Amino acid sequence: MTLWALISGALLLLLGLAAICFLLYCAYIQYIHMKYDHIPGPPRDSFLMGHYPTIVKLTENNELIYDYFLDWTEKYGPVVRINGFHTVFVLVSNPEAIKELLMSTKHPKDKSYEDIFYLFGVRFLGNGLLTDRNYDRWHKQRRLMDPAFSRPYLMGLMGTFNEKAEELMERLNEKAEKKSEVVMHNLLNRMTLDVIAKVAFDIDLNTLHDDQTPFPRAIYMAMKGMVEIRNPLARLMPSKQKMIQETRESIRLLRKTGRECIEKRQKMVQDEAEVPTDILTQILKGGALEDECDIEVIIDNFVTFFIAGQETTANQLAFAVQELAQNPEILQKVQAEVDEVIGSKRDIEYDDLGKLRYLSQVLKETLRLYPTAPGTSRLLEEDMIVEGIRIPKNTPVLAYSYVTGRMEQFFKDPLTFDPDRFSRDSPKPYFTYFPFSLGPRACIGQVFAQMEAKVVMAKLLQRFDFRLVEGQSFKIQDTGTLRPMDGTRCRLRVREKQ
Known part of the structure; x- marks a missing residue:
């Protein structure tokens, strides 16, 4: 037998094995279809890929997938099936189901959170507080970090909130005097980054005044990478390679910064120097384990707080400005x-925040329409029945505040910006409003974020009138969190004193 015949035979054998594997995979997908097709949902784009082509197309076109989830919910009901190859996700909008998913510790976060342990081969959020699926391990971390989010500690942050917000007001005043256009999201993003760096890690980044700083771009690229991994073929596409490389470099920068900051603080502890009771100190306490990889877990939490502590607040503030400018x-x-409440005083006090009730309603209504973290997901530990529809156990179930917050069933005229929905006399939303999630795994930083947002918005409203620059699309951009695509472009005018 010739060498060519041997090679040809081997190739035929491999092709035969590949064909058998493909047929077996198709049979498995057919089994999955039979298991889940009793659940309503839009027609699949294809037998193999399910709804992935639609999802990838939306991502490529900068369209918001959650608007499609909302449309599907309104068309197919409170339980919607979404196929992706051999995996099925189920989207629920029933309040009782959302209550069961989020308020119970029975159902862990689903495996999609493991997708951001690494991002394009580089460790990203790892086993940090956001992504750790092991409840006992997560609970230990959460308990150790609680002191950094206690009321006495947060009250002590008012000085930093005021100081950084004043720096922002100075920049905005310069823009107002020059009558120049302001991209509000850009400046808000930098200010909130300066705040979290200072109060959480005792780092003076000064990004508000440093146009060359790499950190805002690094965070943006890391978040963008979280969206791009929805496309399972992204790694193989030549057009994505530049983006992937920049994402990797951005994550390395964030983790390198975290490592340097942690090592500096560890040395302070070893030298018995006085250290602040901030988030970093609590992270270090949480990382006091034994194996040599612990430093990576500590860095996981550094990156988690570094990003989450600024991204969500900046996005919320930018959307609030956008809505207020459209609703005089x-x-x-x-x-x-x-x-x-504030008058003309420069420093806002902690007690002032509770008196700004209508501002609280404005900020809550902003998060109803624009929840910066649009939702969360859980993995069912047992079958769940939702309005007569059985969802099998081991199914990833999606709950999106963006979807329920825009449903007429739960909020009258849902696309109308109406802060009175959150007045004291109004009925409270029943498990349909959860921009910071709910239950034991609700965001640890939500009080921190809303205190900061109130200080910044109060100062902004105290000092300026603003109008939006014409020609903006007001589209929402998904970068892992939701932000205004056009950045909320404004022109400011210093308010005349009454």
Whole structure:
């Protein structure tokens, strides 16, 4: 037998094995279809890929997938099936089901959180507080970090909140005097990054005044990478290689910064120097384990707080400015409250925050329409029945505040910006409003974020009138969190003193 015949035979054998594997995979997909097709859902784009082509197309076109989830929910009901190759996700909008998913410790976060342990081959969020699926291990981390988010500690942050917000007001005043256009999201993003760096890690980044700093771009690229991995073929596409490489470099920069910061603080502890009771100190306490990889877990939490501590607040503030600028009556009402509570004083006190009730309603309504973290997911530990539809155990179930927050069933005229929905006399949303999630795994930093947002918005409303630059799309951009695609471009005018 010739060499060519041997090679040809081997190739035929490999092709035969590949064909058998493909047929077996198709049979498995057919089994999955039979297991889940009793659940309503849109027609699949293809037998093999399910709805992935639609999802990838939306991502490539910068369209918001959650708008499609909302449309599917309104068309197919409170339980919607979404196929992706051999995996099925189920989207639920039933309040009782959401309560069961989020309020119970029975159902862990689903395996999609493992997708951001590494991002394009580089460790990203690892086993940090956001991504750790092991409840006992997560609970230990959470308990150790609670002191950094206690009321006494947060009250002590008011000085930093005021200081950094004043720096932002100075930049905005310069823009107002020059009558130049302001991309509000850009400056808000830098200010919130300066805040979290200082209060959490005692780092003076000064990104608000340093246009060359790499950190805002690094965070943006890391977040963008979280969206791009929805496309399972992204790694293989030549057009994505530059983006993937920049994402990897951005993550390495963030983790390198975290390592340097942690090692510096560890040395302070070893030298018995006085250290602040900040997030970093609590992270170090949480990392006091035995194996040599612990430093990586500590860095996981550094990166988690470094990103989450600024991204969500900046996005919320930018959307709030956008809505207030489009609703002058609401703007006048909230400015009147700020004038009454704050007056002309420079430093806002902790006790002032509780008096800014209408501003709280504005910020909550902003998060109803624009939850910066649009939702969460859980893995069912047992079968769940939702309005007569059985969802099998081991199914990843999606719950999105973006979807329920825009449903007429739960909020009258849902696309209308109406802060009075959150007045004291209004009925409270029943498990349909959860921008910071709910239950034991609700965001640890939500009080921190809303305190910071109130300080910044109060100062902004105290000092400026603003109008939006024409020609903006007001589209929402998904970069892992939701942000205004056009950055909320404004022109500011210094308010005349009454």
